Amino acid sequence: MxxxxxxxxxxxxxxxxxxxxxxxxxxxxxxxxxxxxxxxxxxxxxxxxxxxxxxxxxxxxxxxxxxxxxxxxxxxxxxxxxxxxxxxxxxxxxxxxxxxxxxxxxxxxxxxxxxxxxxxxxxxxxxxxxxxxxxxxxxxxxxxxxxxxxxxxxxxxxxxxxxxxxxxxxxxxxxxxxxxxxxxxxxxxxxxxxxxxxxxxxxxxxxxxxxxxxxxxxxxxxxxxxxxFVASFIGEINLLPVQVENVQKENLVVSLKNVEQPVRFHVQNKTGEGGPILQTDNNLAISIRPEAIRILDVAEEGMNVFRGKINSVQFFGSVVNVIVDVQSVSLRVDVFNTHEFGYFYQGKEVYVQLPEKQLRLIPVISGGAP
Amino acid sequence: MIKNRDTRLTIWLLVPVVLVLVAYVLYPSLRTFIESLQKDGAISLGNYQDFFVQESKTNLEALWNSVYISILSVLVSALIGIPLAFIFNRYDFPGRSFFSSAAILPIVLPSLVGVMAFMFLYGESGLIPNAIKDLFGLDKVPFKIGGISGILIVHAYTMYVYFYMTVSAAINKIDPSLEEAAYNLGANKFKVFWKVTFPLLTPAIVAASLLVFMISMASFSAPFLLAGGYRVLSLQIYFSKINGDMEIAATQSVILSIVSISFLLFMRWYQNRKDYRMASKGIGAHRSEVENPFMKWVMVVTGIIGVIILLLPHFTILLLSLVPDGTWTFQTYPSVFNVENYRLLFQDPNIFKPLRNSLLMAIIATLANLVFGVIASYVLVKRKFVGKSFVDILVMIPWALPATVIGMNLIFAFNEPSVFSFGQILVGTFWILPLAYFIRHIPLVVRSTNAVLEQLDDSIEEAARNLGAKWFYTFRKVILPIIMPGVLSGTLLAFIESVGEFPTSVLLYTISNRPISIEIMNQLRMFNMGQAAAYGMIQIALIVIVLFISNKFFGIKAEKAL
Known part of the structure; x- marks a missing residue:
């Protein structure tokens, strides 16, 4: 050995x-x-x-x-x-x-x-x-x-x-x-x-x-x-290019790039991770795994809750893959099959929550998010 | 560049390979070239001037005749080989597979022996013309071959096989769905053939044409026995040498080499071009059954007649070998048959000696080919080094050079002491012929070894090294055993070709080491065709045995081996 x-x-x-x-x-x-x-x-x-x-x-x-x-x-x-x-x-x-x-x-x-x-x-x-x-x-x-x-x-x-x-x-x-x-x-x-x-x-x-x-x-x-690169090579991920607007002790506020109306997200400011990345704020993205996003029928209190519309639904058996359009961005959401019929359908109005804890701010190295 | 063990090893393997190639391929060619520039003790282009502007135009005429015969040979061989390839690969009828294997029979006939058979079959006193004359009570023979028609017929007989084999391989590679797609799009049979099938076959046809052209340019045995007064360049070299006009022989050799090598280069260029590769895999042969009963029987009968024509030369040799010396002189047909010639062959030491010589020299040459071929091929296929394409070309040169030229090159290089012959004069000794046979068959053995080594994945060698085996152990225990069948099939082929080798032998033999082919020539001159044919039969038997071994033990089809 x-x-x-x-x-x-x-x-x-x-x-x-x-x-x-x-x-x-x-x-x-x-x-x-x-x-x-x-x-x-x-x-x-x-x-x-x-x-x-x-x-x-x-x-x-x-x-x-x-x-x-x-x-x-x-x-x-x-x-x-x-x-x-x-x-x-x-x-x-x-x-x-x-x-x-x-x-x-x-x-x-x-x-x-x-x-x-x-x-x-x-x-x-x-x-x-x-x-x-x-x-x-x-x-x-x-x-x-x-x-x-x-x-x-x-x-x-x-x-x-x-x-x-x-x-x-x-x-x-x-x-x-x-x-x-x-x-x-x-x-x-x-x-x-x-x-x-x-x-x-x-x-x-x-x-x-x-x-x-x-x-x-x-x-x-x-x-x-x-x-x-690591994020998108391994598993599915939602990557959204952002810029940093506001840095607080526990929280960062970032907003989507290239959108007409500002869309803001709150991200946890994790020690040792937030600092150096912020320097290169031109090339940042937030990432979140599809299974980390929650789909809600009614608006809930909390951070990062957005209204959206279901664009498409793909059924994989144990998992249902739902694409939700929030303004101009599409989010991929994986939901466990609840064994209910017709729960998600195209055009349904829903709310999505991107939990603060699961959102990560990462550098973009490969020129534009997919 | 890091000097590590592997680089060192590459160098250790490469040095002897390059040394052999330089000493016995490059240096002799250069000697011939230098000799061609010598005129009356000075260096000049005078010999070339003579070649092209000589008043008698003998040389120019010979060059033109060589080209003319080669073009005709390509055409005639193509006209026989391509339709046969189509018939045997696209139609199914009783006996098809038998006929298609019979189609490669001309290969089982050493060139000199084949020419001899044709002389006795269709020549002036040939069996066929005389049989027709007697059968129909004609005054004189209705036809006879000789001169250009003789050479052409022999070439067609032996060389259509190249067209047949390459085109057959190409036909079988065509994905049937391509033609089906064309039919589906509304094309008729004629259009499909000319617009789809034929264009897909052109690479094969061009390759075969170039090959046949090169072989006919180099052809020696057929002109030697059949040309009569007709001059071709390969033969002119021999005559110049016999007459002692060495500078002229050198000039003729250089010119013939230039023609041949430019064809080789053209061929390499053509083959390296992007050719039509079929995307699909696992193509099944699709033959259509001939349903019309009349056509079916026409094909079968034609096939049988074809096989008889193909086998006639072999039969003639067999028949002649059974005719004892002195029993067939003025008669039209031989009348006495026995095995006297074979008895003499094995009992009379004088008659046995050429056979022994040939076998011995062929064994020496082939062993050298085996060792050299495996090392050279391993270095070329599995190692990286600067100048690989140069070595590659050196290896291929003996294939492009006509045998006569190789013989002349050796004369010029080794009729005086040189470092490459360890200070000895090789011409006139026993060793010059094995050396010539060795050089002639370098490309054959290296190429057949390349084919198997290319199939061998590099990871096999790496796996052995990873398990702790040193390079030489890996080579002995892993690589050699795996490639041996392929290597041996090429080597055995080199062996039988060495046994029958004529053009270099006739330039280099001495009385004490004369091989079979020279003795056949001598016996023919003495009108002792029985003994000549018996030598021929021995060669045919050797070839049959070798093909059988290759097929049986190495699982290599005769067509592939050749």
């Missing part, structure tokens, strides 16, 4: 910079996820940890030891590739045994460890099969067993579930988590799927265009996104 420290790493391919100014501190035994859209630098970072790329600048440390220029075969990491990269000319057993053979493990020990690993991924009865005879999920498990059997210090998973269908994906998600807990191994998981990231990780790093925007627990990432 090892901790990983990435210090000021940059990776350039020719003139394009794939990863820039990256600093990460991954703890021993942590399940750490790199999340971001394709081409954001998450796989490049993973490959620098595996040793397939060497950083242009910066240092990679395993448990304090400088590994920046160590070749991949000397890093003792176990990697699961997106396409599994199983050796097609070998049986399941031979695939799993490969890393042990390289390490010159004695044959009795080797057999025991391979069968043990195969048992852990529940493939003990498949050890003599050719890998081509296995289903996608089984191949995935062979790849996991092959990576884990060498008792690596770090397990690296590069979008391991992206080639599986939805149902298998759920199953393998549980499986991977179970194995990670079993082996108590430091794990880095690369994915572009936010649901995977949120449900599996201890912590998540969100990447875009080679820059890491936020590192935090799934709850922090979801509830307190650092900027509009």
């Amino acid at each position: 090892a901790s990983i420290k990435i210090e000021n790493v940059q990776k350039a391919f020719g003139k394009t910079i794939a990863v820039d100014h990256l600093n990460l501190d991954i703890k021993e035994g942590e399940f750490f996820t790199f999340l971001g859209p394709s081409g954001c630098g998450k796989t490049t970072t993973l490959r620098m940890i595996a040793g397939f790329y060497y950083p242009t600048k910066g240092i990679v440390r395993f448990s304090g030891k400088d590994m920046t220029r160590v070749p991949p075969e000397k890093r003792n990491t176990g990697m699961v590739f997106q396409n599994y990269a199983l050796f097609p000319h070998m049986t399941v057993f031979e695939n799993v045994a490969f890393g042990l053979r390289v390490r010159k493990v004695s044959s009795s020990d080797l057999k025991r460890r391979v069968l043990d690993a195969l048992q852990k991924v529940r493939l003990e009865s498949y050890s003599d099969r050719q890998v081509s005879q296995l289903s996608g999920g089984q191949q995935q498990r062979v790849a996991l067993a092959r990576a884990l059997v060498i008792e690596p210090e770090i397990l690296l998973l590069d979008e391991p579930l992206s080639n599986l269908d939805a149902k298998l994906r759920d199953e393998m998600r549980v499986e991977i988590l179970r194995l990670q807990r079993d082996y108590k191994i430091t794990t880095i998981y690369v994915t572009h799927d936010q649901a995977e990231a949120l449900s599996m990780s201890d912590r998540i790093a969100v990447f875009n265009y080679g820059v890491c925007h936020q590192v935090g627990t799934p709850e922090e990432i979801y509830n307190q996104p650092a900027n509009d």
